[in-house]
Amino acid sequence: MLDYKLVEAFASVIAEGGFEKAARVLHVTQGAVSQRIKLLEEQVGCILLVRSTPPEATTAGREMLKHFKQVVRLEDDLWAGLGQQQKGFATLPVGINADSLATWFFPAVSDYLDTHDVLLDLAVDDQAQTHQLLRDGEVLGCISDRSEPFQGCRVESLGDQSYRLYGTPQYKAKWFNDGVTLEAIQKAPMLIFNRRDRMHEEHIRTVLGDLPKDFNGFYLPASEQFAPTVASGRVCGMIPFQQAREYVERGELVNMLPGHVYTVRLHWHCWNLESAVLRSFSEALISGARRELGKYA
Numbered sequence: 192m193l194d195y196k197l198v199e200a201f202a203s204v205i206a207e208g209g210f211e212k213a214a215r216v217l218h219v220t221q222g223a224v225s226q227r228i229k230l231l232e233e234q235v236g237c238i239l240l241v242r243s244t245p246p247e248a249t250t251a252g253r254e255m256l257k258h259f260k261q262v263v264r265l266e267d268d269l270w271a272g273l274g275q276q277q278k279g280f281a282t283l284p285v286g287i288n289a290d291s292l293a294t295w296f297f298p299a300v301s302d303y304l305d306t307h308d309v310l311l312d313l314a315v316d317d318q319a320q321t322h323q324l325l326r327d328g329e330v331l332g333c334i335s336d337r338s339e340p341f342q343g344c345r346v347e348s349l350g351d352q353s354y355r356l357y358g359t360p361q362y363k364a365k366w367f368n369d370g371v372t373l374e375a376i377q378k379a380p381m382l383i384f385n386r387r388d389r390m391h392e393e394h395i396r397t398v399l400g401d402l403p404k405d406f407n408g409f410y411l412p413a414s415e416q417f418a419p420t421v422a423s424g425r426v427c428g429m430i431p432f433q434q435a436r437e438y439v440e441r442g443e444l445v446n447m448l449p450g451h452v453y454t455v456r457l458h459w460h461c462w463n464l465e466s467a468v469l470r471s472f473s474e475a476l477i478s479g480a481r482r483e484l485g486k487y488a
Contacts, residue, residue, distance in 0.1 A: 194234065195262070200227035201239055201252070202259045208245035231255075248327075257328025260284060264331060264466045280310045281468045286325060286333030288318035289384065289414035290352065291457065294433040296334075299479025300472075309468060317387055318455060325460055331469055332461030340460060347477050349457040350484030356394060356447040357418075357435050358427035363447060366427075371447055377403035382420055382428030385412045390429050394453040418444070429453065432487050457484070 203213035204224060214221040232239050239252035248256055264281075287296060292315060303309070314324050321333040326341060340346040358366075366379035376395060383391060383406070396402050409426045411417065418434040421427060422443050430444075438444040457480070461473055 194231070195259070197227045197231035197234070198255065198259050200224050201231055202256055204228065204240065204246050205248055205252070205256060210246070253327045255328075260328060260331060261462060261464055264464060264469060280308045282310045282312055283332070283468065283472055284312040284314065284330040286314045286316060286321035286330040286335075288321055288334055288457075289315050289412070290431050290434075291318070291334050293414040294352070294431055295480060295483035299483045300476055301479075303472060303475035303479070307468075307471065309472060317384070318457065319389070320387065322460060325462075331464070332459060332473065335458055335460055336455050337460070338456065338458055343463055344460050345463050347459045347473070349459055349477060349480035352455045352457060352484060353432050353487060354390065354394070354429045354453040354455065355432065355435065355451070356391070356427055356453075357421050357430050357438075357444040358447050359422060359424040359443060360445055362424050362427060363445060367447060371399070373399055373401060373403045377405060378407065380407045380409050380426045382417060382426040383408045383410050384414070384417075385410060390453060390455075394429060394448075394451070397453075398448050398451045436487075 200213065200217060200223075203216050204210055207213045207216055210221050210224050214224045217224065228240055235251070235255070237251045238249055239255055241247040241249060264283075292313065304311075312330075314321075314330055316324065318334065318336045321330075322335040322337045322341070324330045325333045325335075325344065334349065338346065338348075362379075367375050369375070376399075381391060386408075391406070392402055409420075411420060415434075417428055417430050418438055421430060421435075422438050427447050432439075435444050459473060459477055459480070461469060
């Protein structure tokens with residue numbers, strides 16, 4: 192039987208990004224945290240933590256972390272089922288992509304958060320990467336473009352988010368006056384979320400049949416700033432219609448590739464736990480996402 196006081200120390204070091212911060216959260220000394228993790232590693236017979244800055248979980252450590260988060264979720268549900276409450280709020284770690292967070296997510300779950308004592312611990316990544324957070328045990332559920340469930344998980348469709356390659360009319364006249372070609376795309380400055388973002392490449396390859404040798408990338412890992420930055424006229428970029436709509440209606444943004452839309456099909460993945468909180472949040476999220484995304488279908 193695991194000693195969960197030891198497991199909690201390990202999980203706190205990962206969550207807080209260091210031994211000192213974990214010690215403050217647990218109200219013990221830094222030495223006590225280190226000793227607890229050493230005892231846990233001796234108990235399970237393997238190394239769980241890479242002592243780097245910040246500390247990182249090993250493969251075995253990620254499995255331990257996944258197990259601990261599931262146990263905490265089930266324990267909270269147990270106390271609620273007994274008519275007691277161990278703490279004021281339940282915490283749900285959720286992986287989410289930046290565009291969903293900046294557009295439809297909070298309108299979709301606002302009613303639920305108003306009526307349930309639930310805190311969200313949101314981890315943000317690209318929609319093609321969030322499922323790795325779930326596999327590594329960092330979150331109990333994630334929003335992803337992956338449609339196939341992982342072992343031990345369930346998946347539900349949320350809806351489609353539509354993107355277009357937007358720019359200002361002045362930008363289009365300057366960079367694409369003779370049409371959007373591979374040569375023009377290579378020269379034109381383009382807004383890109385980060386170096387793992389491949390959405391613009393997939394869209395351009397689909398429309399033009401190939402990719403330029405390179406992009407003049409303007410990197411901005413802040414989804415909510417995409418529309419105003421593109422509207423400045425300095426760059427073009429892939430923006431979800433929810434964010435671009437008001438600019439398009441005012442004539443400030445136009446589609447650089449008229450008639451072409453890039454669609455991301457979003458899904459909700461979560462661990463297949465018998466958890467009332469996870470189940471109720473999942474139901475609210477699925478219903479709210481379909482409602483909000485359906486407005487722009």
